[in-house]
Amino acid sequence: MRSFRHWTPRYVVDRIAIARFQRLDPAAPWLTPRAVEFLDRMLLPDDRGLEFGSGRSTVWLARRIGHLVSVEDDAGWHERVSRQLKELSLDNVDYRFAPRDLPEDRGGDSEYARSVLELPDASLNLVLVDGAYRDHCARYALPKLAPGGLLVIDNVNWFLPSQTRSPFSRGPADGPATPAWAEVLSIIGGWRTVWTSCGVWDTAIYLKP
Incomplete structure (x- = not known):
């Protein structure tokens, strides 16, 4: 049975605040508002990025950086975002479909997580982990x-x-x-960290030394 114990007055206020942010900025990625603001300041036009999990972030990032690899596991969503990128003439996205076809404990063997391994080490300025097999995606992406x-x-x-x-x-x-x-965590625990929260969920940004 679903639990609603977290629906405290503070949580309701937080939900209203994040809904207002998303309504006022419908193009913003589904990250915390503070994380969106931080990335908007930090990203540069010649940056190269990778995201696991596509959507509003794909267009938003493609408009801010030089090149983006985006990996999606949902075929219908991949088709939808592909159309959007074409309609907006955003041709700086290498948009890939890789199914979520293995259980979580074997995610490290998936095409989805391993897609990052073909990229050269130290070649990326941004990695966004927001899709399937997040632990393995993050682990494989660190050297990149x-x-x-x-x-x-x-x-x-x-x-x-x-x-x-x-x-x-x-x-x-x-x-x-x-x-x-x-x-x-054993690797990134000592990195400078911007941990953001909207009270509904959190987004953390780790800066590689």
């Missing part, structure tokens, strides 16, 4: 980030421990959600 590159993990509170008030979050006593997340 150039120094100063940004690793963005959406819904990070579901996977890595924090003190956030967002519901369904992992606390410090819970530790990382999977062994792969533990491996990722």
Whole structure:
């Protein structure tokens, strides 16, 4: 049975605030408002990026950086976003379909997660992890980030421990959600971090040294 215990007055206020932000800026990615503002300031026209999970972020990023690789696991959604990119004449996106065809514990063997492995090391300025097999995607992407590159993990509170008030979050006593997340945390734990929360979910941005 679904739990509604997290529907506190504070949570309702947070939900209203994020709905207002999305209504006022319908083109913004489905990240926290603070994360969107940070990325808007940090991204450069000649940056190269990779995103796992496509959607509003695909067009938004394509308009801000030089080249984007985008990996999507839903065929219908891939077709829809492909049409949108064509209609907007955004030809700087290498848009790939890779099905979510393995269980989570075998996600490291999936075409989806392993698609990043063909990219040269230190070739990316941005990696956005917001799709399937997020622990393995993040793990494989770390060597591909150039120094100063940004690793963005959406819904990070579901996977890595924090003190956030967002519901369904992992606390410090819970530790990382999977062994792969533990491996990722052992590497990025010392990186400069911008952890953002809207009270509904969290988005973390890690800056590679």
